[in-house]
Amino acid sequence: METNNQHEFGNCFVQIMDYVVRHYTGNCLPENVLFAAGSGMLCSFGKKFVDNTSYPYIIGFAGKGYFERASKNLNIRTSLEREPVNAEEAAGKILEYVKNKHIICFQMHENDIGEHPAFKVQRNKNNILNKNFHHVIPVGLDLDKKQIVVWVSASPSSFVCTLPIDMVVQSWLHSVEVFPGSSFFWEGADNSNTQDFSQLEYLKEVSNEILNNHSLPERCFSWFTPSCFGLNAMWQFANELPLWMHNVNSEEAVYRKAFSELVALKADIGYCLTQIHYTVQHVYDNTKNPILSELPDAFLKIAEEWGVISNLFFKASFLESPTLLILRISERIKKNHDQLEKTLVLLNKL
Numbered sequence: 001m002e003t004n005n006q007h008e009f010g011n012c013f014v015q016i017m018d019y020v021v022r023h024y025t026g027n028c029l030p031e032n033v034l035f036a037a038g039s040g041m042l043c044s045f046g047k048k049f050v051d052n053t054s055y056p057y058i059i060g061f062a063g064k065g066y067f068e069r070a071s072k073n074l075n076i077r078t079s080l081e082r083e084p085v086n087a088e089e090a091a092g093k094i095l096e097y098v099k100n101k102h103i104i105c106f107q108m109h110e111n112d113i114g115e116h117p118a119f120k121v122q123r124n125k126n127n128i129l130n131k132n133f134h135h136v137i138p139v140g141l142d143l144d145k146k147q148i149v150v151w152v153s154a155s156p157s158s159f160v161c162t163l164p165i166d167m168v169v170q171s172w173l174h175s176v177e178v179f180p181g182s183s184f185f186w187e188g189a190d191n192s193n194t195q196d197f198s199q200l201e202y203l204k205e206v207s208n209e210i211l212n213n214h215s216l217p218e219r220c221f222s223w224f225t226p227s228c229f230g231l232n233a234m235w236q237f238a239n240e241l242p243l244w245m246h247n248v249n250s251e252e253a254v255y256r257k258a259f260s261e262l263v264a265l266k267a268d269i270g271y272c273l274t275q276i277h278y279t280v281q282h283v284y285d286n287t288k289n290p291i292l293s294e295l296p297d298a299f300l301k302i303a304e305e306w307g308v309i310s311n312l313f314f315k316a317s318f319l320e321s322p323t324l325l326i327l328r329i330s331e332r333i334k335k336n337h338d339q340l341e342k343t344l345v346l347l348n349k350l
Contacts, residue, residue: 010271012135012153013038017070019137019151019158020103024076024189032278038070045233045240048261055258056240058233060269067105067184079185083176090169094138094148097185106183107133108150112171119152119161133175138168231341238333245326259317266310273303273340280347291346298343305336 009015014034021029029037047054071078081104084090097104110133113119139160140149146165152158175182245255281296283289312329316322 009034010267010274011035013066015153015158016105016135016137017067017074019153020071020076020186021074023103024186029074030278030282032275032282034070034074035272035275036279037073038066045236048258053254055254056237056244057258057261058237058265058269060265060272071186075190076186077188077190079187081183081185083180083183084173087166087169087173090172091165094165094168095141098138098141098148102188103137103186104183105135105137105185106172107175107179108136108168108171109133109174109178112174113163113167116163116167119163133179136168231337231344234333234337234340238330238337241326241330241333242323245323255322256317259313259322262313263310263317265313266307270303270306270310273299273306277303295343295346298339298346302336302340302343305332305339309333309336 009018009031014031017034017038018029018031021027021034045056045058048057068078070076079102081093083106084093093104113134135153136150137153138148139151140162141147142149142162147162148165148168149160149162150168151160172183277296277299280292280299284292284296309329309332312325312332316325316329319325
């Protein structure tokens with residue numbers, strides 16, 4: 001299995017899907033097509049808890065269901081394997097999939113593997129940003145040394161390292177306990193999936209099929225309905241920020257932690273909107289649908305605004321009293337919300 005190709009994608013789920021498509025078909029899809037194939041766009045609002053307090057948070061990429069949707073749209077066969085319940089079963093599944101050159105993907109926690117020299121060197125070399133759970137794919141075995149070669153999906157780029165079998169197995173079992181159902185299994189590509197993905201005509205076919213099946217618009221319009229998702233989530237987040245600052249203004253450590261995490265909005269919601277921009281631009285280039293003519297630039301401007309908002313949160317983390325800046329951020333998010341709503345309404349006319 002592949003061990004030497006770095007995948008520089010902005011999201012680990014899309015990065016893994018790229019690995020799967022390359023492995024089973026030998027083809028390379030643009031990032032926005034992989035993203036659109038899994039209809040990964042979703043925005044949800046919630047709260048993160050630290051000790052005895054909490055802070056508002058918003059996320060932008062829907063990992064749940066992405067692999068199923070992308071695999072179905074791209075004609076990659078999945079397997080309904082159940083996750084392992086003990087070390088022997090976990091090791092057996094890894095051995096079976098690697099020997100058969102199929103793909104099994106699961107998560108490993110930084111606390112389980114972060115201090116191992118092989119992992120530590122690669123993480124530092126690649127300037128890996130995420131230090132929580134990492135998606136990995138076993139790609140090789142050395143049974144004599146009781147080691148597994150794992151391909152690690154990470155931002156800004158994937159990498160490969162060799163770890164002890166016991167460490168990998170225990171970390172997988174840990175992730176199954178924390179995130180049951182997070183493991184995924186693939187077993188091949190359908191015979192129909194033999195075309196050259198790099199050809200413009202096939203890209204046009206993929207994009208049109210995604211839009212005609214309403215996969216992408218429906219996922220976008222989850223932004224419209226549930227109370228804690230989509231446009232409502234953005235509005236709730238914008239309203240909650242000033243209230244939260246008023247209530248926890250004295251708890252410096254809490255809001256500094258919140259700001260440091262909210263900097264990721266640029267790579268989260270901004271990423272989703274950027275991929276929608278590329279997808280809509282691609283479809284417009286191929287269809288010349290006049291409804292789409294102004295949408296690519298509109299999505300791009302909305303995505304760029306999340307980059308500005310992200311930078312403002314970074315600035316707030318250094319201020320002794322960030323309340324006024326938080327009010328500004330709140331107003332910018334509301335304006336971004338209004339612009340996105342108008343843009344989605346236009347997209348809904350497809």
